[in-house]
Amino acid sequence: MKKQNENTRFLIDHNKKQSELYQSPDEVVRREEYLRVHKTEIMVPKCMDGRVNVPLITGIPMGIIAPYRSMGARFEIGSPSFAPHVRRFYEHVRDQRIENGVACGIVVTTYHYSKGDTHRGCKGFACDTAAAREYARKLKEEFEEVYGKSHTLIYPIQIGIETEELRRVVLRSRSPTPART
Numbered sequence: 001m002k003k004q005n006e007n008t009r010f011l012i013d014h015n016k017k018q019s020e021l022y023q024s025p026d027e028v029v030r031r032e033e034y035l036r037v038h039k040t041e042i043m044v045p046k047c048m049d050g051r052v053n054v055p056l057i058t059g060i061p062m063g064i065i066a067p068y069r070s071m072g073a074r075f076e077i078g079s080p081s082f083a084p085h086v087r088r089f090y091e092h093v094r095d096q097r098i099e100n101g102v103a104c105g106i107v108v109t110t111y112h113y114s115k116g117d118t119h120r121g122c123k124g125f126a127c128d129t130a131a132a133r134e135y136a137r138k139l140k141e142e143f144e145e146v147y148g149k150s151h152t153l154i155y156p157i158q159i160g161i162e163t164e165e166l167r168r169v170v171l172r173s174r175s176p177t178p179a180r181t
């Protein structure tokens with residue numbers, strides 16, 4: 001029970017620090033500057049594993065990425081629980097293009113693994129990295145089936161996240177319309 005209380009206290013303190021950082025003037029300016037330079041919206045379906053921290057590994061300020069978490073990042077674009085979020089993201093990007101000149105919405109499908117020990121990989125796929133990678137690839141293709149392979153408005157890419165050194169591997173098929181970021 002004592003250990004549980006310590007963990008709860010740690011999480012509350014950590015949450016408070018993150019909240020203070022997010023609201024700090026430095027972060028507000030950093031966020032605004034990022035949005036001024038990068039005319040993109042970003043959506044990231046990712047595993048609920050806390051090691052998958054995309055702002056940390058990309059350096060993108062907190063509050064830019066729209067994160068969606070599930071065990072193993074197992075999302076289906078047409079599922080009743082996910083489809084409304086996808087539709088809302090699409091409509092948001094479409095409106096932001098008109099109002100603020102946003103170039104496109106990037107959807108980053110993800111999987112994660114550990115280079116040192118496969119058993120520290122994704123529990124959502126029983127640490128089967130190939131299966132996790134394949135699932136992320138199929139999800140990326142689902143976005144292309146729905147919103148087009150020319151990536152006019154929605155531009156899906158796939159990344160693998162190595163959780164020991166927080167590296168990322170970008171897997172992207174060729175496209176006639178490169179991302180404008």
Ligand SMILES: [Zn+2]
Binds near residue numbers: 047048073123
């Ligand atoms: Zn996972």
